[in-house]
Amino acid sequence: MRVVTRRDLLRYAGAAAASFVVRSSEAAGAPTVTMLYWNHFVPSFIPLLNRQVEQWARSRGVNARVDYISLPDMPARLAAEAQARTGHDIIQLSQWNAQLFRQELLPVDDVVADLDKQWGPFREPGRYLSFAEGHWYAVPWHFWSDTATINTSYWRQIGYATDNVAALGWEELAAAGARLRDAGHPVGVAVSQTGDANDGLYPLLWSFGGRTVDERGEVVIDSRETADSIEFVKTKLFPVMPREVLGWNDASNNQEMLSGVISWTPNPPSIWAVAHLRSLPIERDLDQVPMPRGPKGRFRSAYGVGLGIWRFSPRAQLAKDLVRYLLAKPQSDQQVEASLGYNEPFLAQCAANPFWKRLPVFRYYEPPKETVRVPGWPGPASKGAALTYNLFTLPLMYAKAVTGQMTTSQAIKWAEGELKKAYGKG
């Protein structure tokens, strides 16, 4: 082993100190724009985002960094940054967060106008989530939405091709579900306290004509349509599903599908993406179909992601420039590819991407065949909508009815009380 002499030690220490001084002077000379984003479900998206942000930073002669955290950790992080009035320059604002945090957010009307002119218009529900009191508080970036993932081999066994499954209504799904259950491969919608339950059951309610609130935020859950949807779940859908749907979390239906257990479940294409990225044999059996049709239409629940800038950001102009860059079509096209089609851009021209036509699994995903809405619609994107979603009021209403804890009308009355409290009408 080579002996380190006193001279070597001094030399190494000097070099280390010099590199520290150089790095410090670099950081001091050029500002660093920071961005907060979630650990994307499709892992190949993250290296691309890093690369795009680095390219932008190099072209502007600044530094830039993206910090990634898990989606469940996001509310606490945003709350901490808003309370402390310090943190990232650009933040991911999912669902109603642009509305909830708008007092601490910089209006981004100029960025939205530029992007709208060049690559627009912005598709719904972008405006619904990001626009309030005459200003845009987030730039709608992309959303993901719940079509249904199916295992085509199980459906073939009962005589259904993918296009037949794509045409099904809820009633027909339940009827086919009975045969699939008997074959050991039931259909499954979460009826539990998890995001997937909201995203599966809101479209069901809407497609029966039920709404939680109206356009003014008045609670209208107590309706014949809501009762019909509950009766349908109680008597037709729940009996053909595994009882475990009452305890499912967001990963449960993914695992049940990837394990080859279930045959149909509402989900974005992440199940297929995981099978594809890991080269799982089940990939060839997976496909995406629209959500079933109800008496009042076919609906799909969306999870919107926008980018916002804190009012207290000292680098707001640079942050706006980075947002403009990331949402432009050349970058957006790469993002759609890297996210394996998971990210659906809000900007209409960015959404017109040949990627979705290239892979058959996406033919029903984009452009959507259903009416795409965010839970809480058609009421305002408000704290009430967020609280109702986060406390799982709608899934609980169905769960109380299907387990027999309450009758249909009692469950609706219970949900009405919860909604009134959430929307401040109680």
Add this chain to the structure above:
Amino acid sequence: MGPHVRVPAPALGAAVAAVPAGRLRRAEARLGYMMVAPAVVLLALLIAYPFLMSLYMSLTDQHVGTPGRFVGLANFGYLLRDDVFRQTALNSILYTVVAVAAKTVLGIVLALLLYAVPWGGRFIRAVILLPWVIPTALSTLAWWWMYTPPYSVVNWLLVHGGVVRGPVPWLSDPLWARVAIILVNVWRGLPFYAITILAGLVAIPRELFEAAEADGAGPGVQFWAIILPLLRPILSIVVLYSVVFTIADFEIVFILTRGGPLNMTHLFSTLAFQVGLVSTYIGRGAAITLFIFPVLAVASFLILRIVRAGEEYA
């Protein structure tokens, strides 16, 4: 022990004797205050400030990022009328009482077994501590895999062992979900109980057992007449510590059930997270967490009374 321990110092004896006793006591008191000051400041910063802050927030209608208005006790009134909160309060008390009782009984049993083990005691103690040492989030995730239907090793064992006919709906049935979270809490907390109680057992003078045996007392009598009374102070402290941490539990429920099914496993901390942080109703979230305080105050009062009773007995 007396209030002061004085070490005789012959060389300083005359000088000390010359200082009036009152002045000396005041100087010592000043020194005492100075020495505890850093700890007091640290406690004030880390405990009193967050506590007072959450007390203040609970009296406002504050949302994250907005200052909020003073609303008095409105948040508390709202919660007391709220079905979900009342269910959560019931869940929290049930969860704490059952889990702490199970850990106490099983902890004593395990400590007695460890006390009696003839060889390999150190190794067994180290292994037993593992559940307590592993990060809770990690071990709870493992439990989730063990409970969840397609992979449930617990169900596989129960079904193939002939204990049950069909799989147990661990996380989808209100009763079984409660059992599931309590089981994980007991599994995680048991080592702490066992090792602490074992330390108490080892400290009991062996002469007491020898004398009892000479008087013809069997193991049962020795347990009730010697072990349990002498363990009472240490047991009370362990129970108090465990009550505090069990009622404030978060990770187990958050990972396993998220409060479901039907809100039957929500605890104060998980509901406060959903309401205060996820939904940004931080004032109301703070009020939820403060409901832990009176429950803990009553538990602490009762347990410390038992400790004092134990001291008098000892």
